[in-house]
Structures are given as C-alpha cells and as structure tokens.
Amino acid sequence: MCGRRCSTFVKIPLINLFKKFKTIAIVGLEKNTGKTETFNFLLKHLQKDFVLGVTSIGIDGEDTDQVTFTKKPNILVDNGILFVTTENFYKRKNFLSEILYVSDRSTSTGRVIIAKALEKGKIILSGPTTIQWLKEINSILQTFGVEKILIDGALSRISSSTLSDAVVLSTGAAVSLDIEKIVEKTLDLFYKINLPLYPEKLDIKSGIFTKDLKLIARSSLNINDLSLIKDQKEILIGGALTEKFLRKLINNNTYPTLVVKDFSKIFVNSFYLKLYQKKGGKILVLHKPNLCLVTVNPYSPNGFVIDDKLLIEKLSSKIKLPILNVRKVEGEWI
Missing domain, CATH: 3.40.50 (Rossmann fold)
Structure with a gap:
C-alpha cells in the first residue's frame, strides 16, 4: 500500500x-x-x-x-x-x-x-x-x-x-x-x-544497562568512561539518546547496538543516526x-x-x- x-x-x-x-x-x-x-x-x-x-x-x-x-x-x-x-x-x-x-x-x-x-x-x-x-x-x-x-x-x-x-x-x-x-x-x-524494531519485548527502567541488565550509568549525559561500553555488543537505554553521547561513541570508534524505548526518546539529528549505522552500529526501538x-x-x-x-x-x-x-x-x- x-x-x-x-x-x-x-x-x-x-x-x-x-x-x-x-x-x-x-x-x-x-x-x-x-x-x-x-x-x-x-x-x-x-x-x-x-x-x-x-x-x-x-x-x-x-x-x-x-x-x-x-x-x-x-x-x-x-x-x-x-x-x-x-x-x-x-x-x-x-x-x-x-x-x-x-x-x-x-x-x-x-x-x-x-x-x-x-x-x-x-x-x-x-x-x-x-x-x-x-x-x-x-x-x-x-x-x-x-x-x-x-x-x-x-x-x-x-x-x-x-x-x-x-x-x-x-x-x-x-x-x-x-x-x-x-x-x-x-x-x-x-x-x-x-527505525527497526527490537525483536524482544523488554521493560527498561531509567538508566543505561548491559544486555543482562547491569547498570552502566543513570543517563547518557553522565557517561565519561567509554571503557564500560567498549566490550558490550548491546546497550539498553531507558531514557534519552542524546546527540552528544552518540557523537562520543562515533569519535571513539565504539559501535554497540543501541536499544531505545521509542523514537520520542531520540534527540539526535538523523545525519548522526545514519552515520552511526553506516559505521557498523545499530539503533533499534522497543516500540514502533x-x-x-x-x-x-x-x-x-x-x-x-x-x-x-x-x-x-x-x-x-x-x-x-x-x-x-x-x-x-x-x-x-x-
């Protein structure tokens, strides 16, 4: 249609x-x-x-x-x-x-x-x-x-x-x-x-977590040490995905799959979303x-x-x- x-x-x-x-x-x-x-x-x-x-x-x-x-x-x-x-x-x-x-x-x-x-x-x-x-x-x-x-x-x-x-x-x-x-x-x-839909149903609380729900940070605004993310294949974001955070990942050649609640939580220009994906990262949503x-x-x-x-x-x-x-x-x- x-x-x-x-x-x-x-x-x-x-x-x-x-x-x-x-x-x-x-x-x-x-x-x-x-x-x-x-x-x-x-x-x-x-x-x-x-x-x-x-x-x-x-x-x-x-x-x-x-x-x-x-x-x-x-x-x-x-x-x-x-x-x-x-x-x-x-x-x-x-x-x-x-x-x-x-x-x-x-x-x-x-x-x-x-x-x-x-x-x-x-x-x-x-x-x-x-x-x-x-x-x-x-x-x-x-x-x-x-x-x-x-x-x-x-x-x-x-x-x-x-x-x-x-x-x-x-x-x-x-x-x-x-x-x-x-x-x-x-x-x-x-x-x-x-943005593509995440294949599983999850209920993410406020904060940033590993796939096995270990807390990394309270929000993307206060992550300074990317070593906590470097080895993670998938990150769950229970709040806002900010442009500052995404650009920081790009600048550090770190491209885990980012899982966000929905599109309304994404405060990033689509240029950087596309750039992140072009470099090998994925951005998925829990509701589409x-x-x-x-x-x-x-x-x-x-x-x-x-x-x-x-x-x-x-x-x-x-x-x-x-x-x-x-x-x-x-x-x-x-």
Whole structure:
C-alpha cells in the first residue's frame, strides 16, 4: 500500500487506511501545523463507520494557542462519540452528554471524565497526565464499546504516539517558510519513526544497562568512561539518546547496538543516526508505531502561505505514504 509515490498513489478510502488500528495518535511536527484540523477531519469521516472515542494527554482544544495566541480550530464531537476531559472543562461544554466514568485520581483541572456526546458540540480535551494513565483510560473506553480511539497529541507530548497502533503526522508552514527546510525536518522525524524494531519485548527502567541488565550509568549525559561500553555488543537505554553521547561513541570508534524505548526518546539529528549505522552500529526501538498518513498545512501562524502542491510533491518523492492537505481532499479518499 505504501510502496508508491503519493503523486501516483491509488487513493485509498480513509476507512481502509485505519481499518486494522484501534488507537490513532495525531501529532504535529510543530505547533500550528494543522494537527487539530487533521483530528477533526479524521473524526468527521471515521465516525461514519466506527464507534469513536477521543482523548489526549494534557489539554487540547483551546480556542487560542497559548504560545502564538492565534485562533485554533475547535475539536468538534457529534452525537454518539465518547470523549475524555476533566471536570473543569466538562462544565464549560455547550452540548448535552452522558457521564459514563469518573476517575479516582485528579489532574490540575479535576478528575478525568469519560462521557458520551448526545448532540454536536465543541469540547476541550483534557486527558490523563501520564502515558500509563492514558493507557488505562483507553482500556476503559473500549469497555464502553469504542472501536477506535483518536489521541490528540503534541510535539511536547509526542510520546503519546508510542502507545498507539497508528500515527498521523501533521507538518507545514509553521515549521518554516522554506519548503526545503520543512521537508528536511519532516524526513528527520520520519527516519526516527521508522527505525527497526527490537525483536524482544523488554521493560527498561531509567538508566543505561548491559544486555543482562547491569547498570552502566543513570543517563547518557553522565557517561565519561567509554571503557564500560567498549566490550558490550548491546546497550539498553531507558531514557534519552542524546546527540552528544552518540557523537562520543562515533569519535571513539565504539559501535554497540543501541536499544531505545521509542523514537520520542531520540534527540539526535538523523545525519548522526545514519552515520552511526553506516559505521557498523545499530539503533533499534522497543516500540514502533505505524505512521500511515502525513498531512500538510500550507498556512503559517503569521499569515504566510506556501505552495502545498510543491510540498506534497517533494515529500512524496521520499515518503511512501499518503500525503494530503485535508482542506483539499478529493472524493476518493472518503
């Protein structure tokens, strides 16, 4: 399905793109790349075929972006959709709904609520504050008959995508007004998302360990003596993989296989990842989500507009996935 360029890509209905996935995270490469608009687009069309639940980590759906102070699209739910928010934001909604669940734990904006919309309206999603808690809420949503869950993510919370089956990535003019730079940054993340999967299931605690789980260091930031690693064929990293650490390994001709939890823990430019692998090292992840769609937003927060057709053309020459502007979707997709 993903082996053709988007310019010649057979337009597959959205229902088929997401048919086998239960949880779908929508994440933005930067703020204002059209993530919320993409979220609403998927919400609108997938609800025709599935019972949907919507949630997030933290707060999403505010009227105004709290960084750029620009107008944001509202998250719109329709009759029958289950949504997750917290008490403070539940009270502010403007439509009828039925409360199905209230958590024992609280966030800074109150307890987490699962409710079912009884009519159309806009909502601020305010979900659990940790990945584990979000996983628990997702399980509860499924007990209420939800067939697919949309997770509203963000760059600072991009790790929400690591508990999902599928990922949708939004990119665009908010990243840069230079199309080549947008392509470069998008491909950098695309490369990390597609790093190979480690063949075993492991639960790595915080720190750096040998394959037999002997602690080497508390983090990659405080490893000065590489002799502890020199003879190791495999290193397990239960935290961030930093560029400084990777460059130190390259400079010392040390190339063990590095196992990282997921792509969101990799703070390294893909240039150095490729260099490390070219020299014989391997970088594997314990969780690899399925990136199945890329959306582009040609509008920047300050009012400039880029050529979305050119951006899609350049991205699709490198990324073998559907790439589209949700404002210009042709009928075959839906």
